[in-house]
Amino acid sequence: MKEKKPINDIRFTESSRRNFLQVAILGGGAFLIAPMLHIDIANATGSTDALLLSCMDFRLMDNIEHYMTERGLRDKYDHIVLAGAALGAITDKYPAWNKTFWDHVNLAVDLHHIHKIIVMDHRDCGAYRVILGEDFAKDPVKEKNIHSEKLRALAELIKIQHPNLEVELLLMGLDGKVESIT
Template sequence: MSSNRVSHYAGLSCQCCTDMLSQPSSRRDFLRTAAGAGMAAFLAPQLSFAASGNYEAMVLSCIDPRFQKLVFDREAKEGRTDKYSAFTIAGASIGVVAPAFKAWQVAFWDNLAASLQLHNIKQVIVINHRDCGAAKIAYGAAAVATPAAETETHKNALLTFKKELAVRQPKLGSQLGLMALDGKVEMFS
């Protein structure tokens, strides 16, 4: 029977599929496949719903490993655990607005649009941080040479981000902060 099956399909399949077609299928194999397909069809609406909902914000922060836990802890303290989407890019707002990182900017704005669509967020919380290597790359060593210069550099990037957000997504609010190495955040408006 298997040779008959192979010869029947020989003109319809490539050589690599001949082995598959020569294997006899049992009713048990058919039922397993049908049960798996049925379960997938049943769960698909629930799985797609799991990613959507109404969440408070998108948190934009830097890739610096020293700040991952600090940002997470800050959002938990603010009562936002499981209530925000996250986007992490070198420099946070600097990675989104600095000409040196122009190629990255599309990725952020596309992700923000997806978060709006999937999560119905209301605002973007941006947390830049002190001692940021991306700030130095984007604007030069003088831009972060003193605490005052560093503050001004981050403040300008954050406010530029806020202006761009208002143009691209005028319904979204924003919170803008500069985090110190100890986790304290200076807010800008």
């Protein structure tokens, strides 16, 4: 390559990174790379209000979609999925998940200019059981307390990292009903 263009990592997606490597390996020039970057930047524009962090639990995906639709947010939120939601973002057991969460929050802020993070835990969460070694679902009050503790801990960290972001904390039941955690 005759000329190396500065590459903004934030706007450089995994697929274009792969393409970049392929082109680089094949000996392609910057003239091939520039149009790809242009396309990526064009696709990355646009804003949305919210980012949702939820658990991966397959039982609740339709409930989550339904809940967000009811709030008028269908197709209007970024979505990070981590087992355990709030716990997944802060647990010492899976530091890579913590990093993944913050990387995605930073991307959502930079690319989509979000104003709010909605963190939604859910009851009977297998990740809470596995990571914390206790079946909290047996005691709904205790279960709400442990989720509240982890949700608030994450909210504090978000406020430190991104003081301008609003944070909303939620707990969904297996019936899809959602409680607000303050």
